Amino acid sequence: xxxxxxxxxxxxxxxxxATYLSRFLGVxxxxxxxxxxxxxxxxxxxxxxxxxxxxxxxIIFPAGELAESDIxxxxxxxxxxxxxxxxxxxxxxxxxxxxxxxxxxxxxxI
Amino acid sequence: MINSKYFFKGFKSIKGLDSPALALGASFIAIGAxxxxxxxxxxxxxxxxxLTYALPGSLVMAESFLIGASLINxxxxxxxxxxxxxxxxxxxxxxxxxxxxxxxxxxxSCHFIAVSAxxxxxxxxxxxxxxxxxDFWIGIGTGTWSIAIISTVxxxxxxxxxxxxxxxxxxxxxxxxxxxxxxGAMKSLQISLSIILGAILGPxxxxxxxxxxxxxxxxxxxxxxxxxxxxx
Numbered sequence: 001x002x003x004x005x006x007x008x009x010x011x012x013x014x015x016x017x018a019t020y021l022s023r024f025l026g027v028x029x030x031x032x033x034x035x036x037x038x039x040x041x042x043x044x045x046x047x048x049x050x051x052x053x054x055x056x057x058x059i060i061f062p063a064g065e066l067a068e069s070d071i072x073x074x075x076x077x078x079x080x081x082x083x084x085x086x087x088x089x090x091x092x093x094x095x096x097x098x099x100x101x102x103x104x105x106x107x108x109x110i
Numbered sequence: 111m112i113n114s115k116y117f118f119k120g121f122k123s124i125k126g127l128d129s130p131a132l133a134l135g136a137s138f139i140a141i142g143a144x145x146x147x148x149x150x151x152x153x154x155x156x157x158x159x160x161l162t163y164a165l166p167g168s169l170v171m172a173e174s175f176l177i178g179a180s181l182i183n184x185x186x187x188x189x190x191x192x193x194x195x196x197x198x199x200x201x202x203x204x205x206x207x208x209x210x211x212x213x214x215x216x217x218x219s220c221h222f223i224a225v226s227a228x229x230x231x232x233x234x235x236x237x238x239x240x241x242x243x244x245d246f247w248i249g250i251g252t253g254t255w256s257i258a259i260i261s262t263v264x265x266x267x268x269x270x271x272x273x274x275x276x277x278x279x280x281x282x283x284x285x286x287x288x289x290x291x292x293x294g295a296m297k298s299l300q301i302s303l304s305i306i307l308g309a310i311l312g313p314x315x316x317x318x319x320x321x322x323x324x325x326x327x328x329x330x331x332x333x334x335x336x337x338x339x340x341x342x
Contacts, residue, residue, distance in 0.1 A: 008154050014181050015171040016161035018188035019195065023220040026199020030216075035204040038340075041300070045336040047201035048304040050194040050328030051225060052292060053312020054166065057324060058285040060313045063169060064144070065274070066281040077282060078289055085290040091127045092290055099286040100136065100279035107278055 069107045077103045112215075116242040120249020123230050130226040130254055133287030135261040136280045141168055142265020143272050148176050152266050159262040163255055164224045165284065167192045190321060194328065198228050205235050206243040215244050222251025229291045230254070300339030307331035 033040050058066075059074055066074070080102065081095035088094055124131050138159060145155040145168075162168050167188045174184045199220055206216070227250050238246045265272075272280075296302040312327030319326065 005151070005154070008150055008175075009157070010181065011171060011175055011184060012154065012158045012161060014185050015158070015167060015188045018185045019162050019164050019167045019192045020221060021189060022193050022195040023199050023223050024217065026196045026223070027203055027216050027220045029196075029200050030203035030207065033200060033204045040201070040204055041340075042333070042336045043197050044201040045300055045304040045339070046329055046332030047194075047197040047228075048292070048295070048301055049308030049311075049332035049335065050197055050324060051229075051288070052305040052308030053315075053324045053327040053331065054194060054225075055285055055288045055292065056309040056312050057316060059289075061316055061320075062281070062285075063173065064281060065140070065277040068274070069278055069282075074282065078286055081286045082289055082293055085293065090290075090294050092129065092287060093127055093132060095290055096132045096136070096283050096287050099282050103282045104275040104279035108275060 069103060070110070073103065073106045073110060077106065112248060113242055113245045116238060116245040117249040117252075119238070120246040120251075121253040123234065123250050124253035124257060130230060130287065131257050133283050134226055134254055134257045135264075136283035137165055138258045138261035139265035139268065139272075140277060140280045141165065141172075142262040142267075143269035143277065144169075144172050144265075145262070146266045146269045148172055150266075152263065155262050155266045156259060159259050163221065163258055164192055164195065187321075191324070193325060195223055197328075197332075199223050202228060202231060206240075206247055208241045208244065210241060211244050215248065219244065219248045219251055222247070222255055224254070225288055226291075227251050227254045229288075229295065233291075233295065298339070299342065300335055303335035303338055304332050307335055 033043075059078055060071065062074070077099050081099045084098060085092065085095045123129070141159065142155055145158060150158065158168060158171070162171070170187050170191050171184060174187050179187070202223065203216060203220070227247075230250050231247055234250075235243055235246075292305050296305055308328050308331040311331040312324055315323035315327040
């Protein structure tokens with residue numbers, strides 16, 4: 001195995017360890033938490049908030065390819081998609097497919 | 111060991127109109143293409159999704175690898191972006207715990223905790239008796255994880271044919287899917303407030319500390335929402 005590919009394997013192992021760690025500690029902490037407890041409710045709120053923060057960041061301060069599109073176009077695409085989602089009995093197929101096409105088109109023509 | 115009826119009931123959540131397959135597929139196709147571009151081979155790309163299966167962490171790994179960051183820096187960057195998995199796990203596992211189920215199922219299946227599988231489970235757990243929830247969860251996890259792995263392969267193989275417009279289009283699918291799922295999850299004041307405040311405070315903290323913004327924003331927003339919900 002060359003140096004670079006053994007490096008890649010180590011990078012993958014380190015990444016997966018860093019990822020599994022939070023999940024593992026979560027299971028350990030869950031042992032004593034009842035689903036009716038206040039601490040569970042608090043963690044539930046934090047979990048949803050952290051996800052919302054992550055998603056908002058993906059849209060407002062994206063990394064990678066998405067950073068090359070205009071922020072107002074991204075906002076527009078997300079709002080249109082959520083409206084379509086709400087008006088189509090919460091069907092997720094239409095808004096997701098449409099968002100990709102809409103963003104690619106708007107990004108080229110505006 | 112694993113009740114196949116509940117396992118397949120969970121596994122089947124990858125089909126249908128509320129399926130995460132498209133969104134997961136789009137984002138892992140992008141990951142597959144990205145990994146190829148930074149010099150991973152096919153086996154390594156599969157190995158990466160197989161072992162990590164959480165999108166933001168894989169992106170951070172790819173970025174850090176590209177700039178030649180040290181292993182300790184990669185570890186810290188990935189750990190930081192994935193600490194959100196901790197509150198997510200604590201907010202999920204107590205719903206699945208049952209005395210009759212062996213512990214290893216929980217330690218193994220926590221690997222499946224990622225945004226899509228988590229949101230699906232949070233939306234559906236009440237439809238399954240507590241005793242069988244862990245098997246249902248393992249089904250959901252296996253289904254979404256399989257899509258992620260297959261899509262990584264597709265993205266890797268198709269990367270030469272994906273132009274910039276297609277990559278930008280693929281990149282918006284995941285946030286849009288998550289956003290719709292979150293809007294769909296807003297069923298109580300506490301949860302709605304958690305989501306709205308998180309979406310505002312997360313980006314707001316970005317101006318103070320980009321690395322810590324998700325945690326700072328998420329923990330403060332969740333705490334405010336919790337207290338408002340409790341005392342209203």
